[in-house]
Amino acid sequence: MKLPQGKISGILIGSALAVLGLVAFQLTWMRYSQRLSEEIFNQRVSMALCSAVENYKGGILCSSECVAGSSGSVGGSASASPSVNELRHDSAFNADLRKALDFYQIKLDYQLDTTEAKPAQDNCCAISLPAAPDADVQLSMSFPDKDAFVLGGMNYMVFATVLILLFTIAVLLMANWSLFKQKRLLQTNVDFFNNMAHEFRTPLTNMGLAVNMVYRKHPELSNSPLLGILKKENERLMEEVDRVLHLASLDKGDHLIKKAPVPIKGILQAVLDDMAMAISERNAVVRLNEIPDSWQINGDAVHLEKVFRNLLDNALKYSRMEPEITISVSEDPKGFMISFQDNGIGIPSSQCDLIFKKFQRATHSDIHDQKGFGLGLAYVKSIVELHRGSIRVKSEVNKGSRFDVYLPALN
Ligand code: ADP
Secondary structure, three states, X not given: OOOOHHHHHHHHHHHHHHHHHHHHHHHHHHHHXXXXXXXXXXXXXXXXXXXXHHHHHHOOOOOOOOOOOOEEXXXXXXXXXXXXXXXXXXXXXXXXXXXXXXXXXXOOOOEEEEEOOOOOOOOEEEEEOOOXXXXXXXXXXXXXXXXXXXXXXXXXXXXXXXXXXXXXXHHHHHHHHHHHHHHHHHHHHHHHHHHHXXXXXXXXXXXXXXXXXXXXXXXXXXXXXXXXXXXXXXXXXXHHHXXXXXXXXXXXXXXXXXXXXXXXXXXHHHHHHHOHHHHHHOOOEEEEOOOOOOOEEEEOHHHHHHHHHHHHHHHHHOOOOOOEEEEEEEEEOOEEEEEEEOOOOOOOHHHOOHHHOOXXXXXXXOOOOOOOOOOHHHHHHHHHHHOOOEEEEEEEOXXXXXXXXXXEEOO
């Protein structure tokens, strides 16, 4: 049985991409937050600066309201105003400014400067004072520790982001690790199961040979029920072992199909002849609808016979009353639809897809005694698909099931 190697690599690549995407997204988001914090900082500084200028000596620098911004201007009369240069050394103004900055929770050392043109871009806010004698210069403010202050305010965000990322990576690593462990365990079980099936084959073959030898050497025992049971159970076990080995070899990539023209009627008739005993044991009625001799498919007769045997065997097995089974074949331009209709216990519709998977059996409420490993239909499906065909089931609980096998015609 093959493990979904591609799926596991897909999960690994997918989770690595998800982590990378998450990291990229978080970095962009943090950069955006940093810019936003900087803008808020500049706005607060401007507001503090405006407020200090407004309050200076009862507002001699202002005649109108101060406009806050990353750079602004304050209008007023020039008569009693100090120059911008004097203002920046004025202790009362600096005390007011300190108070305003504290009010806005900016507890940082600052520098006041005069700038001729636009303020420097970094660490700086500026204001024009048209009421001052040197109105052509601006009063600007800078903070040497601004970057550390802004980033400091984002500390918790960086911390939370790193923590979430580490947690996500750890969870993904653990999930992938447990996936790998499960895969290894599953592979070990599968190998063991396949090896066991392989080891069972030789003793089962020998037992079959021994039973046949007894039949040949002691014809008087040919009607012995005990020998009959031995032979039947031996054949049943051989069939299950062969299915396991066949599915294992298919999963390994060995496609053991040898195609040749196969007459549909002939092969179905051979299956019916082969199973005549089982059919009569179950008091079943099996109808094979008219099939033209010319209808042929390009396939492996040995495997196709096993496919049809499986379907007929299931139709006999999964019935409560006397089974009535109809086998019919219809033609379309590209191939043939071979249908097995029974009046058995049916399959719940939720399980109609499941039964084609390995080791899966439908849960029938009132039939618990039917033996099987749930490998028959998995084998049937794999063989049908190797012939580029398809299989589907239509079923109604307690009314019956119809298995439709579509196989391409000879071309
Ligand atoms: P097994 O018969 O060994 O269990 P299969 O793969 O042949 O394995 O079948 C899988 C399951 O599908 C069966 O266990 C049964 O529940 C259901 N099933 C198959 N064929 C029929 C049918 N004709 N009628 C009702 N149930 C069926």
